[in-house]
Amino acid sequence: MTWDHSTAWWIATGLLVVLELTSGTFYLLMLAIGTVAGALGAHAGLGFPGQLVAAAVVGGAAVTLWHRRRLGRPPAPPAAENPDMNLDVGSRVQVDAWGIDRHARVNYRGAAWSARFGGAGTPSPGEHVIVAVEGSRLVLDRSPG
Numbered sequence: 745m746t747w748d749h750s751t752a753w754w755i756a757t758g759l760l761v762v763l764e765l766t767s768g769t770f771y772l773l774m775l776a777i778g779t780v781a782g783a784l785g786a787h788a789g790l791g792f793p794g795q796l797v798a799a800a801v802v803g804g805a806a807v808t809l810w811h812r813r814r815l816g817r818p819p820a821p822p823a824a825e826n827p828d829m830n831l832d833v834g835s836r837v838q839v840d841a842w843g844i845d846r847h848a849r850v851n852y853r854g855a856a857w858s859a860r861f862g863g864a865g866t867p868s869p870g871e872h873v874i875v876a877v878e879g880s881r882l883v884l885d886r887s888p889g
Contacts, residue, residue, distance in 0.1 A: 753783030778803015842867040
């Protein structure tokens with residue numbers, strides 16, 4: 745069995761994809777795109793230096809574009825406050841009474857939950873919105889509407 749350069753490039757691509765799946769970093773996937781360019785260069789008949797240049801240019805460009813895309817976005821909120829990760833954030837609950845320590849018991853999803861007031865000022869009874877979940881405690885703020 746003979747191994748040519750394209751085989752080595754495809755093996756490198758597979759290894760980078762496996763490493764990306766185990767580590768969760770998207771940058772390794774961008775580098776894998778570069779190794780695909782190297783493999784395609786080998787299939788097109790480029791010499792090894794041309795394959796290296798193709799892999800470096802495409803992989804480097806992919807990493808640079810991904811990094812610039814990430815810099816242009818605002819950072820994600822912490823998991824406790826992120827409605828994409830915690831579906832309770834944004835839901836509304838009714839608070840009948842607040843304790844002196846800004847804590848209350850509320851009924852939510854058919855169960856009694858411990859809640860604390862996370863807004864500014866003095867809490868008052870009424871409708872509140874869940875702004876975060878800290879373990880089994882809801883963090884509430886006044887409902888905007």
